[in-house]
Amino acid sequence: MxxxxxxxxxxxxxxxxxxxxxxxxxxxxxxxxxxxxxxxxxxxxxACPPLTRPGTLQILLAAAPSAGLTAVKVGAVWRAASGFAHGRYWPNLRASQPYAAFPADNGIHTLALVIDEDQHRPLAQYCNSMLRRLQEHYTVRAQAH
Structure with a gap:
């Protein structure tokens, strides 16, 4: 130029x-x-290092206490939900319950899993609490202007 x-x-x-x-x-x-x-x-x-964008987990861990939640618990359920969303196998092992095993010829079994609602319920509750707190913050700021 x-x-x-x-x-x-x-x-x-x-x-x-x-x-x-x-x-x-x-x-x-x-x-x-x-x-x-x-x-x-x-x-x-x-000479200062460049600022980095925080990841989703960092944001959730920082926001959880303001909604009255334990950051470590919110982080754990978020990781499981993220794993499900990205097609990882480990969330199925962590947050599901086996309900049947089907034997194969060579001693290998196929395990059927069902989603354990007790494992997923906290995720829904945490999302609800954090969204409610976000709405409260938004309302206060909107009324201030």
Whole structure:
């Protein structure tokens, strides 16, 4: 991309405006005095590691206590639900009950599982509690504006 002059006297380069320092100092004399400190602060800031987006589990663990829930329990049922949603086999072993075994010729059995409602009920209750708390927060903020 070719450099173009920006509206503030700076140079537009690759969709960023690079200020013309001489123009800024002329228009705002205090900037000239503060510029060395600004450069140091900018250099220190640019050395900071980039922020990372929290994952769903981190968000749930942080939000659970505000809804009166135990974060570890919410995390455990979320992991199981996530495993079901992504087709993993281990949630079936953790949150289901066997109801039949069918023998095969060579001593191998096929196990039939049924969803254990006692294992899934907390997930529904936690979702309900957290959604209710979210609605309360939303209502308070909406009425404040």
């Amino acid at each position: 070719e450099a173009e002059t920006g509206s503030g006297g700076g140079v537009v380069s690759e969709a960023r405006i690079v200020p013309d320092i001489d123009d800024l100092v002329r228009r705002f004399p205090r900037i000239g005095k503060m510029w060395p400190q600004f450069e140091e602060e900018l250099a220190a800031f640019s």
